Amino acid sequence: MSLICLHGHGRIDIEERKLCEDGAVVGRVKLLIPLFEEVRDLKLTISEEDLACFNALEAALNNAKILLLLCNTGSKLYLVLEQQEVAKQFLLLAAAFRQALNKPLSLDISDEVREQVDLVRNQFQRSKSLEDPLDAHLNSELLSVLSETHDCSKDKLKGLADMFKFDTARALMKELQALDGMKFYMGLHEGVPSSTWALDGIPINERGFDQLYALLNDLRSLFPSEELEQDGPELKKLQIAQRAGVEKASMQPASPDAGIDKGVLNIPDDFKCPISLDLMRDPVIIATGQTFERLCIQKWLDSGKKTCPKTGLSLPHTHLTPNHVLRSVIAEWCTLYGVEMPKKRAKGSQCSPEDKAAIDELVKKLSSPLSEVQRNAAYDLRLRAKKNVDHRSFIAEQGAIPLLVRLLHSPDQKTQEHSVTALLNLSINESNKGRIMTAGAIEPIVEVLKSGCMDARENAAATLFSLSLVDANKVTIGGSGAIPALVALLYDGTSRGKKDAATALFNLSIFQGNKSRAVQAGVVPPLMKLLEEQPVTMLDEALAILAILATHPDGRSVISAVGPTPIWLKIIQSESPRNKENAASILLALCSYDPEYAKQARETNAAELLTALATSREATNRAKRKATALLDLLKKQGYEDVDRRVEGLNM
Structure with a gap:
């Protein structure tokens, strides 16, 4: 990735x-x-x-x-x-x-x-080396200019600058930075032997670096003096290199201790947080798929906002998923340019002394013999954990999690509700997820999900989803009896409760062993009902879960029994690109393993809709692949049916 x-x-x-x-x-x-x-x-x-x-x-x-x-x-x-x-x-x-x-x-x-x-x-x-005339022309012109060194005419320099799009002093500076970075990356800097190779097979051309630095210095003559003064600090390096010799000049990027100066180093836009516009150190993904710096988006959410800062779309949930791929690419970019990778936020809390004293007192009250004191303390901790990222860390560090887990057994339903919601808010902190699991929270959370008040049940489902974001927890939660309780909430919950249950079921069903558990718990009928519900409220969630279950034999069996072909074709015809993708995926899975279902699809004239999906500009790539594979399957099985009928006649 x-x-x-x-x-x-x-x-x-x-x-x-x-x-x-x-x-x-x-x-x-x-x-x-x-x-x-x-x-x-x-x-x-x-x-x-x-x-x-x-x-x-x-x-x-x-x-x-x-x-x-x-x-x-x-x-x-x-x-x-x-x-x-x-x-x-x-x-x-x-x-x-x-x-x-x-x-x-x-x-x-x-x-x-x-x-x-x-x-x-x-x-x-089929890959082979192709001679590109444009590449050959660029190479020829560059070698021609390099061979003339300082005797090169201004017209020839201008022609070369136009070819390489060095149309401003800033563009020239960027090329210098790129050359600096490449030289640093390939090992041509102080303390690294010149024999070091960055990539096997690409030799380091030390003379080429010298020539290119000299060429960049000559290209300075093409720009007005005011532009050169504006970008002086970087362009001045060219003169230093020319006078002192490139191998002795300090042409490296700024030292790690100097930090990142955005005026000198051009940070790729995708590496910047859309909120702070700074290089991200801990990128996380929100529900809309956008990536932000964790601290910035957490402050946004803690302020009570429920929309994506970049797209303005409503957030179905506020869980943050680490973007490990982007962080890895940022780290490589930092290495390339000799920049110190921004460190993640230091562990530990940054609460004020007053907040620490208040939290410490609330944690002590969780052990009070008075149920009203316990209830109020759990409520206050619930609010603090919701609103402040630092409080989440400090509350956990003070030992509140085992005490909150114990209060899940309280006969008072309000105490249960406040405790499970406090755990939900604490679980937003990644390290707290492990603490909650270690405290043995799953079994009592499932009991609240089964028998608590509706608000407590909904928040219990949301807590299970949050904890299941850690892959290892999917197995534990799936084996705890949580799935039947989530299916029950899908049947009788409020609109919010059903969404919480569906989100948790989707995430748990990613683990193969939980798919059969979900099917056996009766999850398919309520999901199928949601497909035809008016007004449409949970079509996206229902289709996403069914698409996962259709990859399991038990899931395919039950879905094919209650979901006729026209349902999927109707969605392919009129729904959003993502829903069309999931519907095509489900239909392909059912037809691949059930010849009778495939026959039904052919008889309902699915080919026309699938062809439109496979060639649609708006469709996702995965939807196009599924539609194309399904068309091939229906065509192949259609020929086989004809062959069988012909064989019957010959007999």
């Missing part, structure tokens, strides 16, 4: 895109995503041969990530200068992917995914 995340963060123009062929590589790798998703979601057992294949794939992906990072953030001039060596690396990369995918996988994956893998293998097998 991090390889794909790199695509689009770069600053290369059309010349470099043709040079480094990154679009083709990323496009092919994207086709492998369904394979990784299916192995992850279905928890498939991997043989030693398949494991060797995945290990080889991992190595190839890592090499691709490094190569693309170099091409996307590196110096335009250096990449053109070494175009043959870079092109050779892409050929070696294609060979690595071919070797990794050479043997067919023995995994029990769907035919659709297997065809995708075969397609990628064939694409890499």
